[in-house]
Amino acid sequence: MKPVQTLIYTLSVITLLAGVMWLIPDDGIEVGDFTFHMPTFAEMLVADDVEYTDVSTIIAQQFEIDSLVDIELDTVAGDTVIEVVHRASYDSLVQTVHRVEMNQQGRENLYRFFEHLKNDTLVRIMHYGDSQIEGDRITAFIRNKLQVKFGGTGVGLRPALQPYDYVFSAHQQNSDNWKRYPIYGKVDSTVEHSRYGVMGAFSRYAPLATDTLSFVDSVLFEAEMNVSKSAISYKRTREYEQMRLFYGHAKRPVAVQVLAKGDTVLADTLAPDIDYAVLECSLPDSTSSVTLRFSGYDGPDVYGIELASTKGIIVDNIALRGSSGTIFTKADFQHSLKMYKDLNPKFFILQFGGNVIPYIKDQKAIDRYGRWFSSQIKRINALCPDAAILVIGPSDMSTKKKDKYLTYKHLPRVVDKLKEVSLANNCAYWDMYQAMGGHNSMPSWVNAQPELARPDYVHFSPRGARLVANMFYNALILEYNNYLEEEI
Secondary structure, X not given: OOHHXXXXXHHHHHHHHHHHHHHOOOOOEEEOOEEEOOOOXXXXXXXXXXXXXXXXXXXHOOOOHHHOOOOOOOOOOOXXXXXXXXXXXXXXXXXXXXXXXXXXXXXXXXXXXXXXXXXXXXXXEEEEEOHHHHXXXXXXXXXXXXXXXXXXXXEEEEOOOOOOOOOOOEEEEEOOOOEEXXXXXXXXXXXXXXXXXXXOEEEEOOOOOOOOOXXXXXXXXXXXXXXXXXXXXXXXXXXXXXXXXXXXXXXXXXXXXXXXXXXXXXXXXXOOOOOOEEEEEEEEEEEOEEEEEEEEOOOOEEEEEXXXXXXXXXXXXXXXXXXOOOOOOOOOHHHHHHHHHHHOEEEEEEEOOOOOHHHOOOHHHXXXXXXXXXXXXXXXXXXXXXXXXXXXXXXXXXEEEOXXXXXXXXXXXXXXXXXXXXXXXXXXXXXXXXXXXXXXXXXXXXXXXXXXXXXXXXXXXXXXXXXXXXXXXXXXXXXXXXXXXXXX
């Protein structure tokens, strides 16, 4: 090839590539699950260095708020110098806490919960969230801190069949014939009702029985479940004082046996054709393992099993992988109301938003999600009017753009929308996105030594989950301490 021909060919290729670069948008073109990118002219001429947020100060500033000072100080003359020093340390350190946000009515609602926390014998907190709290991550730390401060033991409410394997707070084993039916994600179309209970799913070991077809006794079904302590869990989580089984809609009587410490502590029969009922029994001292055995020509819908104490704090971890938090309006209102009345929660923590981030394309989608989430808050208020609600927004999340990890484009606006909706509905709001560093902070958590987030640039590592849980706990107890000071 002659030099002129080589030059013409080279210029033609450059021109063609330049045309493609000009036509391809910065965000690329989606082709199925793949996004086709081309470098921009600016990237060809100028180095495109992405700045990740420095989170070293945030990490270094972490402290345990309960170790600083008892806010109910003795104000009689002669207070010790140590008390004064502690108070000065407290005032200084709490300036680093990322505060809970709320309007005046939201503060009154939160203070009503604090009043229960201070005065009631038993207080239940229900922590709902997506996969960020799966495996009792975040929740376990909060539960332990509250139980150490206010009393209480146990793991709280658990599904009859764990959807995901994890052993942090407890081991659970079931016979092979159990199946779980969730109200979110891939919903089983053969379920003819919306009585899913307050955990967003029920479980059965016998096949689904329809309300329209006559039931025939043909097969004797037997099943078993066991929940026992985990050696890596917090100490208070390992002790169970009371067992409660929440169930309903068995077509035939079901014999049930509850075993603890090698002995049968309850033998009873679950009555048939009951919409909703609770089976409960006290457990021997220091029980750390409970087994339930079932036998009958049908099985009940099991909405959950509770292993907890009768005094102090109960904190439920209700992790809904893939959920955007819109389960509450999908469930049968009257059925949910019965279970919530038995549980009597005083505080809801709603930690959602992360699952919608990758699919948000514009402001209309953000506004639509805001309306959906607002309707969930209103439903919870209708179900539990005495309970306070605190919303935790999503963390920073990164998506890979070419060779860099960047905050999802619409994430900050989703955070703002959740905050707006929460405050408008008189909920408290804790901004986890800003607390962890804000825009482009997730890569710094992933690359920390040791790591604080997973390489998926979405989920915290166990160490990171504890850190962010401590940040939230400090923010919550700071408001509780302020409440105590106003009460003095």
